[in-house]
Amino acid sequence: MRNSPRLLALVTAGSLGVSLAACGSGDAGTDEAAGGPIAVKATDSSCEVAKTSVDAGTSVFAITNGGNKVTEFYVYAAGDRVMAEVENIAPGLSRNLHVELPAGTYETACKPGMIGKGIRGPLTVSGSAAPLTDDAALLAATASYSRYVKSQTTALEERTAEFVAAVKAGDIPKAKALFPISRTYWERIEPVAEIFGDLDPRIDGREEVTEEGMTFGGFHRIEKDLWVAGDVSKSGPIADQLMADIKEIVQKANAEKLSPLQLANGAKALLDEVASGKITGEEDRYSHTDLWDFNANIEGSKAAIAALRPVLEERDPELVKTLDAQFANVDATLGKHRAGDGWKLHNQLTQADLKELSDAINALAEPISQVAAVVAKKA
Amino acid sequence: MVALSRRSALALAGAGVAGSAALVACKSSKPDPVTDAVAFTGEHQAGIVTPAQDRLHFVAFDVITKDRDRLVQLLKDWTAAAARMTQGRDAGEIGAVAGIPEAPPDDTGEAIGLPAAALTLTIGFGPSLFRRFGLGARQPAALAPLPKFTGDTLDASLCDGDIAIQACANDPQVAVHAIRNLARIGMGVVSVRWSQLGFGRTSSTSTGQATPRNLFGFKDGTRNLKAEEPDLLREHLWVQPGDGPDWMTGGSYLVTRKIRMLVETWDRSPLAEQEMIIGRTKGIGAPVGMADEFDDVDFTSVGADGEPLLAPVAHVRLAHPDTNNGARMLRRGYNFVDGSDGLGRLNAGLFFIAYQRDPRTAFIPVQRSLSGRDELNEYIRHVSSALFACPPGLSGPSDFWGKALFEYE
Numbered sequence: 055m056r057n058s059p060r061l062l063a064l065v066t067a068g069s070l071g072v073s074l075a076a077c078g079s080g081d082a083g084t085d086e087a088a089g090g091p092i093a094v095k096a097t098d099s100s101c102e103v104a105k106t107s108v109d110a111g112t113s114v115f116a117i118t119n120g121g122n123k124v125t126e127f128y129v130y131a132a133g134d135r136v137m138a139e140v141e142n143i144a145p146g147l148s149r150n151l152h153v154e155l156p157a158g159t160y161e162t163a164c165k166p167g168m169i170g171k172g173i174r175g176p177l178t179v180s181g182s183a184a185p186l187t188d189d190a191a192l193l194a195a196t197a198s199y200s201r202y203v204k205s206q207t208t209a210l211e212e213r214t215a216e217f218v219a220a221v222k223a224g225d226i227p228k229a230k231a232l233f234p235i236s237r238t239y240w241e242r243i244e245p246v247a248e249i250f251g252d253l254d255p256r257i258d259g260r261e262e263v264t265e266e267g268m269t270f271g272g273f274h275r276i277e278k279d280l281w282v283a284g285d286v287s288k289s290g291p292i293a294d295q296l297m298a299d300i301k302e303i304v305q306k307a308n309a310e311k312l313s314p315l316q317l318a319n320g321a322k323a324l325l326d327e328v329a330s331g332k333i334t335g336e337e338d339r340y341s342h343t344d345l346w347d348f349n350a351n352i353e354g355s356k357a358a359i360a361a362l363r364p365v366l367e368e369r370d371p372e373l374v375k376t377l378d379a380q381f382a383n384v385d386a387t388l389g390k391h392r393a394g395d396g397w398k399l400h401n402q403l404t405q406a407d408l409k410e411l412s413d414a415i416n417a418l419a420e421p422i423s424q425v426a427a428v429v430a431k432k433a
Numbered sequence: 434m435v436a437l438s439r440r441s442a443l444a445l446a447g448a449g450v451a452g453s454a455a456l457v458a459c460k461s462s463k464p465d466p467v468t469d470a471v472a473f474t475g476e477h478q479a480g481i482v483t484p485a486q487d488r489l490h491f492v493a494f495d496v497i498t499k500d501r502d503r504l505v506q507l508l509k510d511w512t513a514a515a516a517r518m519t520q521g522r523d524a525g526e527i528g529a530v531a532g533i534p535e536a537p538p539d540d541t542g543e544a545i546g547l548p549a550a551a552l553t554l555t556i557g558f559g560p561s562l563f564r565r566f567g568l569g570a571r572q573p574a575a576l577a578p579l580p581k582f583t584g585d586t587l588d589a590s591l592c593d594g595d596i597a598i599q600a601c602a603n604d605p606q607v608a609v610h611a612i613r614n615l616a617r618i619g620m621g622v623v624s625v626r627w628s629q630l631g632f633g634r635t636s637s638t639s640t641g642q643a644t645p646r647n648l649f650g651f652k653d654g655t656r657n658l659k660a661e662e663p664d665l666l667r668e669h670l671w672v673q674p675g676d677g678p679d680w681m682t683g684g685s686y687l688v689t690r691k692i693r694m695l696v697e698t699w700d701r702s703p704l705a706e707q708e709m710i711i712g713r714t715k716g717i718g719a720p721v722g723m724a725d726e727f728d729d730v731d732f733t734s735v736g737a738d739g740e741p742l743l744a745p746v747a748h749v750r751l752a753h754p755d756t757n758n759g760a761r762m763l764r765r766g767y768n769f770v771d772g773s774d775g776l777g778r779l780n781a782g783l784f785f786i787a788y789q790r791d792p793r794t795a796f797i798p799v800q801r802s803l804s805g806r807d808e809l810n811e812y813i814r815h816v817s818s819a820l821f822a823c824p825p826g827l828s829g830p831s832d833f834w835g836k837a838l839f840e841y842e
Binding site for chain 2: 315380409412413416417418419420421423424426427429430431
């Protein structure tokens with residue numbers, strides 16, 4: 055968490071008074087697609103999508119995970135803008151994904167192990183598609199990001215429940231393994247969570263920000279119990295409270311109407327999180343799993359920018375090119391520190407490694423800080 | 434938008450006058466008494482013979498991009514920002530507070546209301562830069578990395594760098610503001626490798642300035658090259674035609690050394706010993722046996738005990754041009770105190786800065802002479818070392834830092 059959780063809240067009241075309703079574009083789960091669901095067979099090494107061309111309108115994908123790793127399924131527009139996604143599909147499970155797609159060229163992707171670019175395939179959507187008006191493009195951006203938030207909060211709740219269960223069962227190895235994974239979904243959307251003042255510090259507060267009379271709880275208290283004390287026998291109530299807080303914030307986040315300016319500032323805020331908390335190793339000081347959070351912050355920032363992409367493409371294509379190049383640079387730099395399906399620990403990185411990551415974040419954060427002005431600009 | 438200085442813009446706003454303050458470009462590198470600004474363009478870069486200002490912020494950058502065009506664009510952007518800031522204006526075209534509320538300001542704002550404060554920004558290119566961007570053939574022979582000297586205790590993270598910028602000003606906040614904004618503009622292309630603040634000039638570069646003192650309490654740079662000595666500057670300071678590649682003609686080579694002074698032990702040594710080690714009196718700074726600061730050093734007189742009056746290991750003897758084949762440099766170093774060192778001692782010393790026509794006949798022989806024998810070595814540690822080639826001054830608005838170096842063919 056950051057020290058000034060109200061940043062986004064302030065922006066809500068800012069100059070761009072566009073209040074947006076989530077415009078039911080496919081996540082309601084009630085649309086019926088012509089021709090029935092498109093089967094997706096996902097394994098640890100393949101992603102077979104039954105159709106690679108569909109008509110414009112709502113499509114339904116039925117994803118079955120036949121592999122041994124938890125997987126995810128995405129439909130991407132240009133620039134990896136997420137049109138729809140389903141997270142956290144456990145081995146053996148099936149999930150449906152509803153997505154409304156205008157005519158255009160897309161990609162599908164399965165992500166076994168939930169990492170990397172995933173196994174990609176082309177998807178062509180044919181039909182008539184009128185270009186969006188400027189305001190409609192902004193509306194579409196917030197709707198797209200709302201879908202992203204919803205997918206993340208769903209997975210956050212599920213994975214936190216597994217983490218909490220492991221803690222309460224006293225299964226320390228399992229809880230340790232689940233800690234950085236459940237946090238991934240949190241870190242991707244943390245600027246949204248920070249809108250709700252008290253909840254963020256309760257869920258993600260570090261020991262030194264615990265105010266007098268308040269119990270040190272949340273993720274980092276359990277982290278300390280797991281890694282420092284090696285004893286979670288008394289952590290049950292803390293874990294229960296974490297679960298209750300997560301449920302509350304998920305509900306609030308899903309109901310929140312975000313403005314395009316909040317997306318822009320959220321993308322920047324996530325990089326600030328990396329620069330001030332993850333590079334330094336402050337965030338996960340007991341487990342040193344900071345690079346999971348680092349990667350999740352970048353993914354969340356990318357998702358917010360991707361949602362705004364059509365607007366940015368129209369208004370400042372040079373900025374989009376710069377952002378693409380700098381996101382790619384951050385990914386490549388961070389990618390050097392992969393370890394299996396996860397990441398090296400923060401304390402395994404050298405000072406030179408951290409400097410290189412810091413330089414990459416700075417190179418991205420400066421152009422990202424220009425996005426809000428482009429979004430605010432009247433067309 | 435009219436080019437108002439930070440201070441005049443505020444004054445005008447305060448008085449409610451809608452007018453324009455035209456800045457007079459002055460050809461001299463001395464601060465204009467009215468605007469307090471030093472001309473940014475000229476035959477040589479400002480910040481070398483410019484009367485030494487009181488404050489320093491020096492920065493060395495690593496170039497982190499592989500894209501030559503991005504680096505050249507940064508040099509252009511830097512030049513534009515430096516031209517503005519040295520004239521007392523904001524770093525960006527919009528300014529610290531004139532932009533739209535949703536955008537981060539293009540100037541960081543801490544210099545609002547401050548004068549130009551004689552700010553100079555001086556750029557130099559380090560040997561490591563020439564290993565990249567196809568610059569290999571353009572590296573002057575004089576820009577070979579410095580050799581290791583006896584007793585060096587260098588910290589690699591504080592040494593060298595691809596590009597250096599020296600900011601000098603009479604107000605510390607103006608100097609820091611300049612470096613901070615240049616570093617920000619450079620993000621993604623360069624990364625700060627090391628930087629150093631200095632608070633008190635230790636040399637005078639003009640006959641109009643009194644000789645200041647270093648943290649040992651002694652006058653430093655009495656025999657410095659001065660702006661009023663054009664013949665000596667040609668001979669010892671400015672790179673002359675034929676010395677090396679044309680892009681450096683009119684430029685100068687910059688050596689920096691961060692020299693930690695063990696002031697606590699120095700302060701416990703007797704006055705006579707201090708004066709013996711330096712070779713000058715502590716009060717007026719006269720050479721041993723002489724009456725006035727600017728009297729010539731007497732190398733030969735012998736005392737009643739038969740020993741030379743000026744010790745064989747005295748700092749002035751070892752550093753003197755007569756001892757080093759006439760080697761001379763223009764020094765414009767600064768005192769520093771970087772807090773304390775955790776052992777109850779001040780982390781203090783001299784950030785040595787010297788400009789010269791060729792380090793191979795100036796800094797290198799002088800430092801060889803000093804590093805082996807100087808008694809002062811007992812009280813100092815060299816912790817940082819760097820060498821940069823500082824090109825000549827900018828010819829006008831279409832010129833930019835490094836243009837002659839990068840835009841050849």
